[in-house]
Amino acid sequence: MNVTITTIYDELRGFLDDHQVSTNETILEQHSKDESYHTPSLPDIVVFPETPEQVSAIVKVADKYNTPIVPFGIGSSLEGHVIPYDKGISIDFSLMNKVLEVREKDFLVKVQPGVTRNQLNKELKKYGLFFTVDPGADATLGGMAATNASGTTSVKYGVMRDQVRNLEVVLPDGEIMHTGNLAQKSSSGYNLNSLIVGSEGTLGCITELTLRVYGIPEHIAAARAAFPTVDDAVEAVVSILQAGIPIARVELVDEHSITQVNRFSETDYKEKPTLFLEFHGNEQGLNHDIEFTKEIVEDHGCKEVHFEEDNAARNKLWEARHNLAYAYMHLNPGKKHMVTDVCVPITELAGAIKFARKRIEELGLLGGILGHVGDGNYHTSLMIDMDDPEEMKRAAQFNEEIVEYALERGGTCTGEHGVGIGKMKYQQREHGKAFSVMEKIKLALDPNEIMNPNKLVHSKRRSL
Structure with a gap:
């Protein structure tokens, strides 16, 4: 030392x-x-x-x-x-991993930042409640707030920012503040909850979170629907949303990725662009939603749709979807998993996905596409050889191209993974004058730039 x-x-x-x-x-x-x-x-x-x-x-x-x-x-x-x-x-x-208080009648829970998503839901189940944000990984709630995580359920319940009622934060000078309260709404002061959520540790350390939780639905049904094309699948989602069907999850997995799912999870899904869907509600209302959804997907060319209401069958369906990243890694030993993340208006999603698939093939890369199509967010899972500079260069080029495609159409360089260092170079392009305002906020709260420097915004400590 x-x-x-x-x-x-x-x-x-x-x-x-x-x-x-x-x-x-x-x-x-x-x-x-x-x-x-x-x-x-x-x-x-x-x-x-x-x-x-x-x-x-x-x-x-x-x-x-x-x-x-x-x-x-x-x-x-x-x-x-x-x-x-x-x-x-x-x-x-x-070590700060305690569920401090469950206020079941207020639909609130107070936790320390090291509590993980699965740990919280195990505790909430005793009260007939659950926490909705599901990024796939069993991440800590402090980390999920820091990156404004979302995932498969955001189409119905919203993202991490929508669930935060109050945060305890240690500021860069060591002072402790609270950003909100327990009320369902407030018009008082600046919205510091939204400032800290998504700030990626650049403005302070989150040491406690008060979060909104929900009653466990009376009935849950899941479905898998295969379509001739990506366009058909995305248009079906738009029609489902326009019809007011309260869908809880709607995920798109492209044809190439379904092949990986079948090999890894030993399923026999039709190798076509596929929607994975889930519905929450009471049984009578859900039956109506399911029948209406069947009509809509069939109108958009769906030739095969399977609904699952049994808990084990539903879990198997979503395990196949969530294990897609592991499927790629397991079937491609020696390569590193690179996940991209952009978000576009829903009307631009089909074009964005087709563009991504075209460029994957033209650049000679290995990967598949999946998306939270209910909110226009999609990812590509690329398997790259970290020891091959040329392949790394092509992967970086691909990432830049899909980000530019998104920004040109009013989208964002990151829908849910955050900026970190990987997306810093796009911040000025995406935010314009607003980015300089962000830099001023950072310096006002953290003049010595000690909090996670060179993440989200640039620091004078080191030029990336």
Whole structure:
């Protein structure tokens, strides 16, 4: 250790126990990466706080020595958010993992940031409640708030920002603030909930969340519908939404990806562009929605539609969808999984997906396409050889092309994965003058630029 890091380590040990501060090489390595393809980088120190007060004290030490801080949940991010390229202190929130309070009659729950999505839903099930945001990974709720995560259920219930009622945040000077309250609505003051949600740890550390939860639906049904073309599938979704059918999930998986699903999950789905759908409600109303949906998809060329109401069958259907990334990785050993993420207006989605498929093939890349078609968000799953500079270059070119396609049509460079480092170069292009406002907000709250520097907005610490 150099003198500064040794000094910081000694100060941290003044109020943290042995198990809460580490410079162990294995621990540092674990906190040097996420699940993305971005190059790892070691932090100097990893800390494991147990209380907001300890987080505050850690941040005050970092501020005192002008040392970077990178909040770390479970490392499931996909754009390099938690990689400490400026070194410093990685704050791991895994010990702050308690469900603090369930206010079942208010449909609210208060949790620490290290609580994972599955952990929360296991606790809520006792009260007949569930938390809706489902990004696929069993991510921490603090991390999900930091990136404004969404996923398969956002078409009905909304994204992470829609579920946050109040946050406890440790600011860059170590002060602790709350961003909201328990009321269902408020016209008081700036909306600090929305400022912090999606800020990716660049404005502070989230140490507590109060979240909206929902009653478990009386009845759930899932379906799989195969279409002749992507256009047919997307147009069917638009018609379903226009009809006012309260669909809870609607996912598009392209033909190439269905092939991967069949090989990995040992299913025999028709290898055509396929919608995976789910409906929540009471049984009588759901039966009407199902019949109406059948009529709509058949009007759009669907030749094969299967509905599943049995719990095991529904789980198998969604497991096949959620395991698509693992299917690609398992069937392509030696390659790294690169996931892209853009969002366009729904009317532009079919064109965007066809453009992506065309460019995948023209660039000689291996990958499939899936999308949360109810909100215009789609991903490509590319398998790339990290040791092949030419293939890496083609993958980067592809990513830039689909981002440009989205931005030209009023879309965004990231629908749900966040900016991190991977999407920073598109921020000025997407936001224009608003991006300079974001930079001013960052400097106003974090003048020393210690909070996750060079993520989301640029820092003077280092030029990317």
